[in-house]
Structure formats: structure tokens, C-alpha cells
Amino acid sequence: MAYIIGILSTKGGVGKSSIARALAVAISSSGYRVRLCDLDIAQTTTVDWYRRRLQSGGDSLASVEIFRTVDEALKNTVDMLPNFDAIILDTPGRSSVDTYKLAQAAHLIIQPTSGTLDDLTPAVRLFHELKAKGIPYEKMVFALNRITTEAEASQALEYIRRTGYDVLDGIIQDKAGYKMAQNMGRTLLETNFPTLNETVDELMGNIIKRLTKQTSL
Numbered sequence: 001m002a003y004i005i006g007i008l009s010t011k012g013g014v015g016k017s018s019i020a021r022a023l024a025v026a027i028s029s030s031g032y033r034v035r036l037c038d039l040d041i042a043q044t045t046t047v048d049w050y051r052r053r054l055q056s057g058g059d060s061l062a063s064v065e066i067f068r069t070v071d072e073a074l075k076n077t078v079d080m081l082p083n084f085d086a087i088i089l090d091t092p093g094r095s096s097v098d099t100y101k102l103a104q105a106a107h108l109i110i111q112p113t114s115g116t117l118d119d120l121t122p123a124v125r126l127f128h129e130l131k132a133k134g135i136p137y138e139k140m141v142f143a144l145n146r147i148t149t150e151a152e153a154s155q156a157l158e159y160i161r162r163t164g165y166d167v168l169d170g171i172i173q174d175k176a177g178y179k180m181a182q183n184m185g186r187t188l189l190e191t192n193f194p195t196l197n198e199t200v201d202e203l204m205g206n207i208i209k210r211l212t213k214q215t216s217l
């Protein structure tokens with residue numbers, strides 16, 4: 001069975017593509033075949049990043065491809081399902097993808113957010129909307145990214161805690177080291193700074209644990 005993981009947010013710049021790519025590399029480096037789907041056809045951030053990765057000699061992934069819609073990504077992947085252990089969907093935001101369709105199909109929905117109310121408020125609203133449409137609440141989880149201070153982290157945790165949704169352990173700070181790594185076709189897991197990589201390792205481990213739990217229910 002292929003695990004389907006959707007990375008969603010209505011906001012740009014919160015780290016959807018960054019987390020999607022790190023997760024693809026994390027799962028792939030454990031020996032699994034991963035298909036990373038870039039649904040952001042206007043920006044093709046993930047496909048462009050993959051070109052940089054291959055050009056700079058980074059490890060390859062089984063598949064990194066661009067799709068116009070969730071249907072197309074899943075139709076093609078379902079046909080080829082036996083070829084993949086995990087399918088990761090990196091989305092551009094809800095305006096151009098069918099968020100509900102993605103949420104239904106995914107075993108796990110990860111929403112990256114920063115700790116600002118500008119990001120947290122619509123992030124919680126999106127999960128509420130999906131829940132109201134019948135998406136199980138346990139499928140939806142937040143990942144905190146681009147956090148700048150301890151205070152921001154604890155305020156964000158408290159805010160989300162009151163909504164009842166879970167936040168994955170492994171809070172990623174906003175650091176130049178992450179930007180540098182991604183410029184070179186690496187992921188948040190592969191910076192030059194072991195402490196930065198450790199945090200993301202922790203987050204990836206928790207995503208995989210959560211996925212295993214969700215799919216064994």
C-alpha cells in the first residue's frame with residue numbers, strides 16, 4: 001500500500017514545499033520508493049529544486065513530477081501504485097487545488113504554519129472547514145516552521161492546543177542555514193549544521209510515526 005501524504009496551507013511561504021521535500025528525502029533514504037508531486041504549476045518550486053539537487057550531485061528520488069490537479073496526481077499514481085511506497089503532494093494553496101479531494105485521499109494531512117496570528121488563524125480555519133466536511137480530525141496535524149523565538153513557539157503551541165488539533169514535535173526555526181541548503185538542492189534535513197538537521201529529523205520521525213498510526217487504525 002502506498003501512503004498518501006498531503007501538505008496543505010492556504011498561505012504561501014509557510015514551508016509546504018520545504019517540508020514536502022524533506023519528507024520525501026527522509027522516507028526515500030530509509031529505502032522506500034517515493035513519488036513527490038508538485039501541484040504548484042505556476043511556480044514549480046519543487047521541480048526546480050529537484051533539478052538543482054540532481055545538478056549538484058544530490059541523491060535522487062524515485063519520482064518528482066508536476067501535476068495540474070489532485071485528480072491527475074492521484075489517477076496517475078493510483079495506476080502505478082505498486083511502484084510507490086509513499087506519495088507526497090506539495091500543494092500551492094486551496095485556490096488551485098481541490099483541498100477537500102486531497103484531504104479525503106490522504107492518510108495524513110500536514111499543515112505547516114508559522115507562529116503569527118496572521119498564519120495561525122487561517123490555518124485553524126482550514127482544518128475546521130475540513131473537519132466540518134467530515135475529514136477525521138486525527139488525520140490533520142500542524143507542523144510549526146519558520147519560528148523565530150521561544151516565545152513565538154510557546155504562544156503558537158498554546159493557541160493550537162486550545163483548538164484541539166495536534167502539533168508535531170520538532171519545531172523548525174527560521175534559519176539562514178535552511179535557506180542555504182535548499183538553494184543547493186538539499187533539504188531542511190541536509191544543512192551544514194547538525195543541530196538544524198536534528199530538529200528536522202525529529203519532525204520527520206514524528207510524521208512517519210503518525211502516518212503509521214493513522215494507517216493501522
Ligand SMILES: Nc1ncnc2c1ncn2[C@@H]1O[C@H](COP(=O)(O)OP(=O)(O)O)[C@@H](O)[C@H]1O
Nearest residue numbers: 012013014015016017018146173174175178182
Ligand atoms: N525553517 C526555515 N528557515 C528559513 N527559511 C525557510 C524555512 N522554511 C522555508 N524557508 C524558506 O521560506 C520560503 C518559503 O518556503 P516554501 O517551502 O517555498 O513555502 P511554501 O511552499 O509554503 O510557499 C523559501 O524561500 C524557503 O527556502
Ligand SMILES: [Mg+2]
Nearest residue numbers: 016017040045
Ligand atoms: Mg510551495
